[in-house]
Amino acid sequence: MLPKDxxxxxxxxxxxLCVVCSLLVSTAAVGLKKFQVKxxxxxxxxxxxxxxxxxxxxxxxxxxxxxxxxxxVEKLFEQKxxxxxLDIDTGEYIEDxxxxxxxxxxxxxxERSVPVxxxxxxxxxxxxxxxWVFLVQxxxxxxxxxxxxxxxxxxxxxxxxxxxDNDLRTIQGLTFYEHGETPGLGGEVENxxxxxxxxxxxxxxxxxDVEDASNNDIRVGVAKxxxxxxxxxxxxxxxxxxxxxxxxxxxxxxxxxxDEGFGPYFKRLxxxxxx
Ligand SMILES: Cc1cc2nc3c(=O)[nH]c(=O)nc-3n(C[C@H](O)[C@H](O)[C@H](O)COP(=O)(O)O)c2cc1C
Numbered sequence: 001m002l003p004k005d006x007x008x009x010x011x012x013x014x015x016x017l018c019v020v021c022s023l024l025v026s027t028a029a030v031g032l033k034k035f036q037v038k039x040x041x042x043x044x045x046x047x048x049x050x051x052x053x054x055x056x057x058x059x060x061x062x063x064x065x066x067x068x069x070x071x072x073v074e075k076l077f078e079q080k081x082x083x084x085x086l087d088i089d090t091g092e093y094i095e096d097x098x099x100x101x102x103x104x105x106x107x108x109x110x111e112r113s114v115p116v117x118x119x120x121x122x123x124x125x126x127x128x129x130x131x132w133v134f135l136v137q138x139x140x141x142x143x144x145x146x147x148x149x150x151x152x153x154x155x156x157x158x159x160x161x162x163x164x165d166n167d168l169r170t171i172q173g174l175t176f177y178e179h180g181e182t183p184g185l186g187g188e189v190e191n192x193x194x195x196x197x198x199x200x201x202x203x204x205x206x207x208x209d210v211e212d213a214s215n216n217d218i219r220v221g222v223a224k225x226x227x228x229x230x231x232x233x234x235x236x237x238x239x240x241x242x243x244x245x246x247x248x249x250x251x252x253x254x255x256x257x258x259d260e261g262f263g264p265y266f267k268r269l270x271x272x273x274x275x
Contacts, residue, residue: 042070045077047177051161052136052144053199054080066192081146082135089114091264094130103131103148118260119215120251123152133265136163144172145269147262151252153245156180158189158252164203168210168270171220174198186245197236203257206233210270215258221250 002009050065056072057063065073085097106112106128113126134146143166150159160176176189188194204210205217219234224243227235238246255261 042073043177045081046073047175048081048134048146048161049073049076051146051163051173051175052081053163053173054136080136080138082137083132084135085130086133086265087130088127088262089129089264091262091266091268101130101132103128106130116255116260118255118258119218120254120258122150122252122255123157123248124150133262134161142166145266147256147265149252149256151248151255153179153181153186153189153248154242155182155186158245158248160189162253162256164266168266168273169203171198171201171203181242181245186239186242188239188242189245189249194236194239201236202233211267211274213263213267215254215260215263218254218257220253220257222246222253 002012046065046068049068053064054076055062055064056068056076058072063072068076085094085101086092087094107124107126110126112130113128116122116124116127131148133148135142136144136146144163145166145168146161146163148159149162150157152158156179158176158179158181160174162174163172164170165172174195179187179189181187181189201220203218203220204213205219208217219231221235222238223231223235224238224246226237257263257266
């Protein structure tokens with residue numbers, strides 16, 4: 001037995017305490033991992049439903065995605081949404097998709113990513129070659145296409161989803177599910193009032209067919225302040241006091257709808273619709 005107030009005893013006790021605590025923390029981390037994964041997937045589903053503007057009826061009340069219970073989210077997602085793995089450059093689906101494919105990991109892997117080389121800077125060096133896109137179906141017909149977008153704001157990379165109507169030129173919704181912008185400034189990208197302004201905005205210059213659209217025909221974006229009447233059908237108001245975040249959202253939309261982003265995908269869909 002070591003004397004109670006010896007240095008050796010202090011060290012032994014602290015060491016034992018460290019071992020016990022680290023065991024507790026790692027057991028908790030491992031034990032909770034499956035709940036974390038499930039919650040992350042649920043949060044992603046909720047955000048996709050929110051971008052699509054889908055609601056459920058609860059006793060005559062219309063409930064939006066943010067207020068749905070976990071089981072309502074899972075059920076509605078299962079009923080209405082299909083996930084597809086997309087080859088971004090060709091705009092074709094990959095049929096033998098690996099269910100666990102993680103686009104964020106792919107974006108960091110030189111083999112599975114390409115340099116970001118678009119019409120605008122989105123503050124990212126590379127982007128993944130493949131990603132998940134989501135089709136919203138109703139009565140056997142595709143109503144919306146939902147694509148993931150991301151890009152740099154002021155402090156952080158913002159990650160979100162854009163829902164595009166089956167006319168392939170009208171925005172149905174935009175949500176951001178992860179960012180580190182300042183609450184009340186750049187964080188207002190999450191404000192339901194601002195998000196609602198995106199519904200109905202036009203992606204391409206009026207009169208230009210999706211199939212023929214060049215990067216210069218992409219008009220959707222964020223104005224500095226309120227958009228002029230000429231721009232109002234394409235743009236939403238900039239966030240006040242958050243010019244840099246607003247510019248980030250503008251750039252990421254211009255990039256992800258360009259020919260370096262989802263341009264080939266929407267062009268393929270347009271040509272199939274026209275066929
Ligand atoms: C504490 C602090 C947090 C800020 N957070 C943001 C932000 O999240 N997004 C943003 O664009 N600007 C943010 N800004 C403001 C920028 O520094 C910059 O001044 C602003 O984007 C310019 O916008 P304005 O032309 O509307 O003033 C923040 C400023 C401070 C002092």
